[in-house]
Amino acid sequence: MKPRLQVTIDCADPARLVRFWAEALGYRPEPPPSGYDSWRAYWLGMGVPEDELGDLDGPDSVVDPDGVGPRLWFQQVPEGKVVKNRLHFDLGVSGGRSVPLETRRRQVDAEVDRLLAAGATRVRELAEPGLDHYAVLMRDPNTRDYQFCAA
Incomplete structure (x- = not known):
């Protein structure tokens, strides 16, 4: 099975x-x-x-x-969280590398806005000049450090 x-x-x-x-x-x-x-x-x-x-x-x-x-x-559980998460979720919303970076950025930002409205908190962007990657680290409504990443 x-x-x-x-x-x-x-x-x-x-x-x-x-x-x-x-x-x-x-x-x-x-x-x-x-x-x-x-x-x-x-x-x-x-x-x-x-x-x-x-x-x-x-x-x-x-x-x-x-x-x-x-x-x-x-x-x-009754106890509070005391250390950094060792697990997080990556939500793939950009469409992948075949999509132009600016389009991926817009798609990620649209999803971030939707999740903010649902109670998430934005932590920081993961973007560097010259790097073909864009993601946003976020917290779900119950977490102090980041819990997931929209990329």
């Missing part, structure tokens, strides 16, 4: 990240498993203690509606 990929992200506010990443990736919040009215009911049914669920009220994961991309699960 072929393994199925899930990316698990520890966070303080799963609901906020579900809304953001569903918008950013064109994913949808994952409905609770069959037989459960909510994810809270599912987790309680699995034996997760009530105090570990915090204020979890809605979905804590997003899925690709086409079933191609990985499931993203936002696991609520």
Whole structure:
């Protein structure tokens, strides 16, 4: 059997990240498993203690509606982040190297604007004169250092 990929992200506010990443990736919040009215009911049914669920009220994961991309699960944890992320997402929105740099820049900037409106924070641009590359480092709504890059 072929393994199925899930990316698990520890966070303080799963609901906020579900809304953001569903918008950013064109994913949808994952409905609770069959037989459960909510994810809270599912987790309680699995034996997760009530105090570990915090204020979890809605979905804590997003899925690709086409079933191609990985499931993203936002696991609520009590401790805050203390070190730099060792994982980040690169969102490929420029069209690739066959597209002229200025066109790629406009496409990246349009996506950055869309994600800013969804709650992201711009960190900095990655662009140097003479380099055929343009990207923007950003933070999702729950992170202090950069979490993803639009390129």
